[in-house]
Amino acid sequence: MARKKTPKVRVHLKASLSRRLREIRQEIFGEHGGPELARRLGLPARTWYNYETGVTVPAEVLLSFIEQTGVNPMYLISGEGPRYRLAERESSFASLTPLELIRRGLEQLERTPSDGVLLGRPSGPHGEDSPDFAAVTVFPPEQIAGRAYDPSRAEGQVMAFRRWIPNPSQTVGMRLRDDAMSPILPHGSVAAIDTSVTDPRQLHGRIVAARVEGEPVIRWLEVSGRHIILRPNSQSREFPLVPRDLDTESDDLILGQVVWSWSLFREG
Numbered sequence: 001m002a003r004k005k006t007p008k009v010r011v012h013l014k015a016s017l018s019r020r021l022r023e024i025r026q027e028i029f030g031e032h033g034g035p036e037l038a039r040r041l042g043l044p045a046r047t048w049y050n051y052e053t054g055v056t057v058p059a060e061v062l063l064s065f066i067e068q069t070g071v072n073p074m075y076l077i078s079g080e081g082p083r084y085r086l087a088e089r090e091s092s093f094a095s096l097t098p099l100e101l102i103r104r105g106l107e108q109l110e111r112t113p114s115d116g117v118l119l120g121r122p123s124g125p126h127g128e129d130s131p132d133f134a135a136v137t138v139f140p141p142e143q144i145a146g147r148a149y150d151p152s153r154a155e156g157q158v159m160a161f162r163r164w165i166p167n168p169s170q171t172v173g174m175r176l177r178d179d180a181m182s183p184i185l186p187h188g189s190v191a192a193i194d195t196s197v198t199d200p201r202q203l204h205g206r207i208v209a210a211r212v213e214g215e216p217v218i219r220w221l222e223v224s225g226r227h228i229i230l231r232p233n234s235q236s237r238e239f240p241l242v243p244r245d246l247d248t249e250s251d252d253l254i255l256g257q258v259v260w261s262w263s264l265f266r267e268g
Helices: 008-029 034-041 045-052 059-069 073-078 098-111 141-146
Strands: 133-138 156-161 171-175 190-194 207-212 215-224 227-231 242-245 254-262
Touching: 008 034, 008 045, 008 059, 008 073, 034 045, 034 059, 059 073, 133 190, 141 171, 141 215, 156 190, 156 254, 171 254, 190 207, 207 227, 215 254
Parallel strands: 133 171
Antiparallel strands: 133 156, 171 190, 190 254, 207 215, 207 254, 215 227, 227 242
16 A cells, blocks of 8 residues: 655645754754753754654653743744744833843844853852842852852853753852863853752763862763763863762762753854
8 A cells, every 4th residue: 555645734834843943942052052952851962853854743842842942832833923932022122121131132142143141240159030040150160169159259140041940049150161062062151050969870971060180170970880980072182081989089079960051152
């Protein structure tokens, strides 16, 4: 029996949906942000890229994507209405509240040709929160390594959706100074580090901040038997694997888990 052909209308709808998935992902996570979005959705990066090219997306993945991005479900499915649920229709910037301005800024950050991710000076060690957003105070690496979060030494603050920051009062930010985690987290990215969990056994397979030779680094964490491995995203001579003994070297090794990040991806 000949296999039925997929109706052209259905093909068009699937192609339109995949295009909108890709556009929204690029707006929020950047041109190379597919792996980071896939991590938050609990998917392999390759699976997510398949969805962007037209593979049928399961309903539970669509629901999780809507939750992670704040996209308007009607826009995602049909292309009609405002792109984001929180966006204002036909409103000028002059009429926006501070929170709405921040929201608009978050939608534009990945496309802004600037290094200016910091949104102001902090007023406390962990910033000022709001119902929708959590302020993450960014500290210099030496402050992160020593767990000495002196507000007077802070570089500024970034705002993240509160649902991405499970423990705001125990989360600090650090700007990356190397490319060990590129393209997921290239040089200059800001990583939000949740310091509430530091047991390597609970963080296997996660991106963590760790202290190596007295310096904080961002790496993948793997636990294998009695050993810990800190792995860069792309191993090289400059960024080798860092093995440690789980029993004798883990007490002060892990500084926390990276729960959110902001990256500015440049073209060219």
